[in-house]
Every structure is written in structure tokens, then in C-alpha cells.
Amino acid sequence: MDEVEVKKTKLRVLLVEDNPVNQKLVERYLLKLGHQIDIADNGAIGLEFLAQKNYDVILMDIEMPVLNGIETTKKIVEIYSDNRPVIIAVTASILSAYKEICIQAGMDDYMEKPVSGEQLKVMFEKWSDKIIKRIDADYKK
Numbered sequence: 001m002d003e004v005e006v007k008k009t010k011l012r013v014l015l016v017e018d019n020p021v022n023q024k025l026v027e028r029y030l031l032k033l034g035h036q037i038d039i040a041d042n043g044a045i046g047l048e049f050l051a052q053k054n055y056d057v058i059l060m061d062i063e064m065p066v067l068n069g070i071e072t073t074k075k076i077v078e079i080y081s082d083n084r085p086v087i088i089a090v091t092a093s094i095l096s097a098y099k100e101i102c103i104q105a106g107m108d109d110y111m112e113k114p115v116s117g118e119q120l121k122v123m124f125e126k127w128s129d130k131i132i133k134r135i136d137a138d139y140k141k
């Protein structure tokens, strides 16, 4: 699969986010881009979803009840190691010290709220190499 193909590929996206307004907003953008989306209200639910289904990308809120985005990402790394989906933090505060914490936890990138459809598209294209590698690996199973 090449980069052109990933632009046409229906990505399986897991949104881990507790805010209903943000959930709706991101869902609308992703569906408009032609992707598939599941929504988990917090990190613990997100981990349950991951155990049941393959995802290409995870959009991860940071502040959530039960299990926050940083702790959830650490658990994903612990369980799935390098076989994890691309994880992108979607957060309100993007202080540079905070970015470091996200990356150290195992996230690939970060976006500042509110995100736009165009920003999501650009982000998926930026990570298309890694996404493709994962999709190819899934297909080989």
C-alpha cells in the first residue's frame, strides 16, 4: 500500500474522549473524511475496545475520568508494544512540557483542541507511512 492508497483508505479510528460535544465534532469530521470511528468515553473503555478490534489510529484526549490519556497510552504500550496503532493526543493545553509528556508516554503526535477536519486529514497524511505499515501487517494475519 502506498501513500496515495492510504488517502483513499477507510481508516479505523478509535476516539477516546469524555466530552460529548467533542465526540460529536470529531465523529462528524471523520465520517466526512470517509473513515470509520468508534468512541470510548474514557481510557478504560478504550482499552476494552482495543482488545476486541484492530484500529489504525487512536485519537486520545488527555483529561478523562477513570483512566486519563497519559495512563491509557502507557498501558497500550505495555500491552501492544510496537504493534500499537498510531496514537495522537488531542488536548486543550499544548504547553511544550506537556508535549514531551505525551511523547514519552508513547504517543506519536499531538493536536490542539478544537481540531478541524482539515487538521485531521493533514495529521493522517503525516503519519501515513506508519499507518500503512500497520494496515499491511493486519492484512498478513
Ligand SMILES: [Mg+2]
Pocket (backbone or CB within 6 Å): 017, 018, 019, 061, 062, 063, 064
Ligand atoms: Mg476530557
